[in-house]
Amino acid sequence: MRPRRTVFAAIATGLCFSLIGCGQQPSMMSPRAQSGAEPEGPGVSQGEAERLAVVAHWADGYCVAVGQLLQTLSGMPIVDPSSAERASQSSGAVLGAMASGLDRTVRNLRSLPPSPVAGGEGVRNNAIGTFTGVLSRTTAAKQRLEATAVGSPENKQALVDASGPLNEVSKINLLGGFDAVPDLAGAAGRAPSCQQLTAPGGPSPSLSTSGTPAN
Secondary structure, three states, X not given: OOOOOOOOOOOOOOOOEEXXXXXXXXXXXXXXXXXXXXXXXXXXXXXXXXXXXXHHHHHHHHHHHHHHHHHHHOOOOOOOOOOHHHHHHHHHHHHHHHHHHHHHHHHHHHOOOOOOOOOHHHHHHHHHHHHHHHHHHHHHHHHHHHOXXXXXXXXXXXXXXXXXXXXXHHOOOOOOOHHHOHHHHHXXXXXXXXXXXXXXXXXXXXXXXXXXXXX
């Protein structure tokens, strides 16, 4: 199960961009209500229906956690290349906002209950590792930028290097690993928050670019 595009469509070479995203707040509904479409059907026992509802509920929580990264990033500032000082300040703000979104996503993934299906914990742990790695590199890029004098060769290089974490984020598949766990792949089709990340007519989890590089 992959989003209809790689999670945030391509980021170009610069730091001037706008975001289009959407996230869902966690719901207090029951697993059956949260799962959307009823899993019952011909040949599906009540016990199996309940199991599928629990799996869909966990998958929905997972998709809420990763989908909230889009929600957080949707409020990110845009780099202002009007001067070296503004470019440096606004680029630092972009990296700071991205770090905040990544940190929130990692915390939300860690707070999920244990997976009700085999393989789910591996998917969750792999995602945590991916987001944590990008978070670390984002924080380091921000620190390098802030440690350089505005307009200096080091500052200009730090602005160029700041695009690295952004490019990493653009390649993340929010539902990476679901295809390898049949129960999760099926649950993603019933979980409302997962449907938002995959349905052709749903909100676009894409990141579009505008402007020119801020270096």
